[in-house]
């Protein structure tokens with residue numbers, strides 16, 4: 001199981017369940033008791049409790065070097 005402490009801000013994670021837009025790639029915007037994630041498919045942001053995220057996360061895809069330039 002993925003450890004939430006391994007997830008860093010601006011990293012990309014994948015979830016077991018796809019977002020309605022079809023993507024399961026998410027950028028981590030902020031972390032804490034609740035995580036804020038942005039869907040890479042449609043750009044929507046969600047807030048999810050860390051306990052819920054722990055169950056639904058598939059893996060950590062790594063840091064996204066293409067985003068947040070500048």
Ligand SMILES: [Zn+2]
Pocket residue numbers: 019020021022023039040041042043044
């Ligand atoms: Zn989406």
